[in-house]
Amino acid sequence: MEAKNIKVAGFGGQGVMMFGQILAYSATKDEINGLWFPSYGPETRGGTANCSVIVSDKQINSPVFKNADHLVAFNAPSLEKFKDHVAKNGLILYNSSLIEDEFSQDGSTVVGVPINDIATELGNDKVANMVMMGAYLELTHLFSDETIEAIIKKFLGERKAHLLDVNKKAIQSGKDFVKKLGVKYA
Amino acid sequence: MAKVLMKGNEAIALAAIKGGVDAFYGYPITPQNEVPEYLSKHLLANGKVFLQAESEVSAINMVYGAAGAGKRVMTSSSSPGIALKQEGISYITAAELPCLIVSVMRGGPGLGSIQPSQGDYYQATRGGGNGDYHLIVFAPESIQETIDTIKESFDIADYYRNPVMVLVDGLIGQMMESVDFDRPKKERFVPEKDWATNGTKNHPGRRNIANSLYLDPAELEQHNIKLHQKYEVIKKNETKFELIDFDNPEYVIVAYGTMARICRSAIEMLKNEGIEVGMIRPITLFPYPEKAFEQIPENVKGILTCELSMGQMLDDVLIANNGKHKVGFFGRAGGMLPDPEEIVGAIKNFNERVVK
Numbered sequence: 001m002e003a004k005n006i007k008v009a010g011f012g013g014q015g016v017m018m019f020g021q022i023l024a025y026s027a028t029k030d031e032i033n034g035l036w037f038p039s040y041g042p043e044t045r046g047g048t049a050n051c052s053v054i055v056s057d058k059q060i061n062s063p064v065f066k067n068a069d070h071l072v073a074f075n076a077p078s079l080e081k082f083k084d085h086v087a088k089n090g091l092i093l094y095n096s097s098l099i100e101d102e103f104s105q106d107g108s109t110v111v112g113v114p115i116n117d118i119a120t121e122l123g124n125d126k127v128a129n130m131v132m133m134g135a136y137l138e139l140t141h142l143f144s145d146e147t148i149e150a151i152i153k154k155f156l157g158e159r160k161a162h163l164l165d166v167n168k169k170a171i172q173s174g175k176d177f178v179k180k181l182g183v184k185y186a
Numbered sequence: 187m188a189k190v191l192m193k194g195n196e197a198i199a200l201a202a203i204k205g206g207v208d209a210f211y212g213y214p215i216t217p218q219n220e221v222p223e224y225l226s227k228h229l230l231a232n233g234k235v236f237l238q239a240e241s242e243v244s245a246i247n248m249v250y251g252a253a254g255a256g257k258r259v260m261t262s263s264s265s266p267g268i269a270l271k272q273e274g275i276s277y278i279t280a281a282e283l284p285c286l287i288v289s290v291m292r293g294g295p296g297l298g299s300i301q302p303s304q305g306d307y308y309q310a311t312r313g314g315g316n317g318d319y320h321l322i323v324f325a326p327e328s329i330q331e332t333i334d335t336i337k338e339s340f341d342i343a344d345y346y347r348n349p350v351m352v353l354v355d356g357l358i359g360q361m362m363e364s365v366d367f368d369r370p371k372k373e374r375f376v377p378e379k380d381w382a383t384n385g386t387k388n389h390p391g392r393r394n395i396a397n398s399l400y401l402d403p404a405e406l407e408q409h410n411i412k413l414h415q416k417y418e419v420i421k422k423n424e425t426k427f428e429l430i431d432f433d434n435p436e437y438v439i440v441a442y443g444t445m446a447r448i449c450r451s452a453i454e455m456l457k458n459e460g461i462e463v464g465m466i467r468p469i470t471l472f473p474y475p476e477k478a479f480e481q482i483p484e485n486v487k488g489i490l491t492c493e494l495s496m497g498q499m500l501d502d503v504l505i506a507n508n509g510k511h512k513v514g515f516f517g518r519a520g521g522m523l524p525d526p527e528e529i530v531g532a533i534k535n536f537n538e539r540v541v542k
Contacts, residue, residue, distance in 0.1 A: 024364075061526075064525050
């Protein structure tokens, strides 16, 4: 697998950091290399939060990249901030619940998913990031359902184990949404 | 064991436990707080010592005391915190006591920022403490290399009776990578600590004293000479570096830590454009790998030093180069990280970067 540079961005509290970490944990579980780093510091308080993820079956060199192969934008400011830093033939996945104007960009595959609306339908607003995860995996096929489920189980721990089902449903809903759109990326 | 994904700071803490740390003394500061956080949980649970001191000055002097008693001791901090520890570091070095100091660099000077930086190269290699002394300074480029280094660091410190500093930037502290904790460690001879100030049971009639005061100048000079000879042995035995893509380079980059990794990607990009660039990656900053520079081919167009500072290691590059090749400099500071494309640009416009 070619190294993938992934930028995940949104408001603090949207599960952006967790989204990125799940990818890095999944890479490690699949015995390839994962790297995750947060933009840490004062700008994460109340403002936008973002993290960078690299997954690769080779040694990962620079932790810093100029252009992302995949941009996952959970809100409008994040899309605005990072849309010009997407590699050629890259993927832009955005939250169309919060970004109402349809977005497109030359040279990129762009998919909007109404993750908050879908999560509300599922009865739990907090799984919106897992709806995004489902859409992302359906487009990129980076990790299997088994791998992702094992990592989510770890995140939930014993105390929140009962939430596994709704998380799995959220991932499936994200996948179904993309399937229905008929968009293919990888 | 399979690889695990772990944050750099937590990996530093776990590697120290694997290296046999008996006691940690520190004071909180971003971006290294996960080191004491992790150790506070895991050291106490295993009957070891974890102590959050009232200040950095206090913490380093606790390290001095516990190291004197023959224990494996560490502290960790970040730039302004390491600055506060300098007095104690000088004393520990003078008293020839082993310990591990982890420095997770952030932007400076002063309180600076909490973002990654390499602005403390001088602090680590020249020291802010007084007198003729050196730390053995390692500058790993990844979390894996940080783990391997820290696991070995107590053996090195014990062997030379000298503090070891592991110098990383805030990015290595804050990021997560897939790492393996069970890579084999180099076997080293670790001498008995018959100098430890832990009572006279093993040597009745002889008291051990940890001391840095020599009022007789002739005696202090002998002590200085002895320390100097030790540093010469360290230079001979412990100098560590990596040569990357050194077959037939047009240019040579010199970079350490996170900057070296950014440069690795830049070198690949340049190779795709037909520009061959090699890299000297110092792994020890003291001793500095001057020998590596002897391997630079005669016909290179220049050496580009890349740092997350305004140019500190640059001094050592100029010394090692000794006027032989053109030397250029590329740096970002204050917590700003360049992307590989910026390094590509700096190589392409090397002549604009030459240090006069």
